[in-house]
Each structure stands twice: as structure tokens, then as C-alpha cells.
Amino acid sequence: MNAKNLFSKNIVLLIFLGTSLLSSAQDRIFTYTYQSIVLNKGQRELEVWNTLRTGRDDFYARLDNRTEFEIGLGKSLQTAFYLNLTSKTKTVEDLGVKSISTENEISFSNEFKLKLMDPVANPFGLALYGEYGIGTNELELEGKLILDKKFNNLTVATNVVLETEFAPEYVNNKLNWVKENKLEYYLSFGYSLNPKLNLTLESAFKNVYVDKELEHSALFSGLGFSYINDNFWVNFTVMPQLLSLKGETNSLLNLNEYEKFQIRLLFSYAF
Template sequence: MNYRSLLIASLILTVSSSIAQDRQFVRTYQSSTLAKGVKDLEVWNTYRTGRQYFYNRLDQRLEFEIGLTDKLQTALYLNAEHKTFASHLDTLGGIKDTSSSGVFSESGFSVSSEWKFKISDAVANTIGSALYLEFTVGTSEVEIEGKIILDKRTDKNIFAFNIVGEYEMGFDVKKGETQIEKEMKAELDLAYMRMLNPYLGLGLEIRNHNVFVKDKLEHSALFGGPTLFYSGDKFFIILNALPQWTNLQVNEHNPNSLNLNEYQKIEARLLIGFNF
């Protein structure tokens, strides 16, 4: 065994022994999968706020994840979404509706099934890669999401890049008639993390999100913010703040430098996981 092979083997052993989960980021996915029989329980909380009218939103997910083989893992999610908002007009970036008063609340629930297959390893190979598929079914919408995952890990550096596509069907009723509303979403995620030691890392995640309605790009925005990772013996915590940087699709619905109609000024996500 030459020096390079010995170094790679040592790094693989260090990574696998110090990190029992498949992620160091909250938004950008990595190619690593759980070993066969290894299980994770993850609790997600995502808070979003900041529009031109009063708006707060909390998304929660409870995820049970298991490695089926050393290259294939699956997960089941229970999802909850809660919104509180003031009356508004869905034009000019979502302006306030001064003709009415009060605060409205909405909640929704759904379930998701996730599948991830690792093609190449981020340490042993030149580049890590994986394919990801997620199905979501709720009372008012159905979603299918796919990801191409690319990443690379060295001794203290983690790089990750995702290409994401999502097809969504939502249900609405207008004048007594049920209607199906379809959307296509595309997303690019880029992330970097510096591992300060085997258990603590500090990084940056950048997200470009795009919404297509009837094959036309209607919304596009760029986000970015810091991510903090900490791992213990049987748990891990990841925290990310993601402010909106700029509106990339200025139009009559989103005429300002920030898109506060489809998106918010800032999102924050806390993910806590337990290994067993």
C-alpha cells in the first residue's frame, strides 16, 4: 500500500468513526449514505419571516432514516407547515391590503418518502456522487423531487453541489370547480464547510431557487448564509441562517431588489439528529 492509499484509508476510517450520519449541511445534500442497518432520527425546524406584509411560517419535519445497504438508504418523513399572515395583495411584491384587518393562520400536513443511492465516494474517489428521489403526499398537494448530488471531502474540507428539480401539483377550488395547479421548481445548491476538528465545522451554503409556471420563469432568487455543525457520540446538531441576497427575476409581481412575494427576507433552520 503506497502513501496515498494509506492516507485515503486513514481518512475514510476517521470520517466513518467520527460521523455516524450522512450530512454536515441542512440544505445541501452529500453523497454519503448510512451503513446497512444504521438508523437516524432527525427533527427539523425551519422558520421563515420578512415580507412586505406581516408573515411568519414554521415548517417541521420528523424523519426516520435507515441504511438498507452500504450504498442505498431510505427515509420516512412526517411534515407539518404552519403560516400566520396578514391580508395582502399578490402584486407588486406582495403589498399590504389596507382595506382589511386581522391575522390569518393556515396549517398543512403531509408525508414523504426519500431514497438515496450512492454512486461514488467523496473520499475514496475523485468526486462523490449520488442520486436522490423524494415523494410527498398531502391533503392539498403532491410533489416529486429529484437531486443530482456531487461532493468532495478532504481531511478538513467538505464541498457539495446539488442540482434539484421538483414537480408539484396543488389542488384549489374556484367557483365550485376543483382545479389542479402545476408548478416546476429548479434549484442549485452550493456548500462548503471547514472542519475545525472531527466534531465541529463552520461553513457557507448558497441557494438559487426558481419557480416555473406554465413553462415560464416566474420567480428566482439567490440566498446564502452560514452553517454550524456539531456532532457528539450519538447525536448531531446543524444550524443555518439563510438571508435572501437578491431577486433574480424582476417582473410586475416582483419589481424590487428582493422577491418578498414568493420568498422571505430570511430563513433559519435547526436540525437535530440522533444515531442508533
């Protein structure tokens, strides 16, 4: 092999490795919709999630914070550990007198994501995702089917999410575990303006089932952006509720289970 061919092959290898590391470090350009990319073995990432939910018939504000430590395990598998903090401030009424009440929750979660197909090397990206959550007032199990594809500057991703929650509740002085199922669909589009900046459109169709009966259903959609700078990235989305298909409480919206607006900010550092 002559020096020229060796040099050319080394350049191609460096470009491939650099692209692979960059795409693995930037795990996602969406805030609600997951992509199939996973971290390389030993690569670590710290993500901070902040979600504000507000807008009901009376005053209501909820802030969800998730601090996530993510690590690549190799063989297209990664895991992550979460510390989840939630604060809710809402209107309560007692004997016709309204007041403001605040409650706080804390929980732990652990996820695994397995990439089966790559969105660039294969016809489309495919991944499976599983997560369990443990809190003082509920237990959660969640599974996701993740598909995505990159077409030049356009990224398309879709998720199907099934979540089951178990919460303790007393009925006639007897402790029962109430089960609630959530079935959600996500479809998102991202357009790359340059290597650092993406504009995004995310949509979510959320459904809640109790005793196999549909209790709540609503459609959300909103705009956002993603900014990447070396090992740091930040994603932001405003997701208003557009329409309720079950459980309307105010005009065409469901303001019992959901809110008028969800606003999410994610930022991350890979190391």
C-alpha cells in the first residue's frame, strides 16, 4: 500500500470516528421525542430536564426536574439513572374558600436503550427503550418503540410509548393498588439550519386508560430548537394543547388531566 492510499484511508477513518463520536454525544435534537442513537461504550453524559406545565381553570403550575446520568455500555446499549423532583402549586377549595397549596415529590428512575438499526447506515433507525420508576406514592413501568430517519438536513422521529402506573389508595379502609395505563404517540421533525442549530416541530397524542376504559385523550403540538456546541447541547420546546378528544373541561381542552401549555428545556454535557 503506497503512502497516498494510506493517508487517504486514515483521513476517511478519522472523519468517520469524528462523526460517530459527535452523533453519539448529541443524543437527541428533540425534547419529547427520543431518537435511536446511543452513546459509545464508556461515554458519559449528564442531562438536566426542566418541564413547566401550566394553565387550568384555576391557578396551576407544575415544575418537573430530572437530573440524568447516562453511560454507554457497548454493543449498542446504554443505561441512565434519574433523580426526579416535582413541585406542584394549585388552587384548593375548602367550604367555598379558595387557597393555594404546594406539594413536592421525589423519585428514582433507571432506563435502558438498545439500538437495533442505525438511522444513517440502515434504511431507518430503530431502538427499544425500557424504564422503571420508584417513588413514595407510585411505581412506574415504561416501554418505548423508537424509529427515526435522517434525510439530508431533515430528521424525522416517532415514538410509541406505553406506561403503567401503580398508586396506593384506600377503599373502605382497605389498601388497593390502582393501575393506570398511558398510551402515547409522538411524531417530530427537525430541520438543520447549520451543524449547530436545528428548528423542530413536535407533536404528541396522549391517552389515559383506567380499568381498560379511555378516561383522557388530548393532542399537543409545538415548535422548538436545538443548539449544539462541541460536547454541550440545549433543546427547547413550547408544546400547547390543541384539542381534547376525551375528558374536555374547558371548551375543546382537557384541563383536568392536562394543561394548556407544557414548556421543556433540556441541556446536557458529554464527557
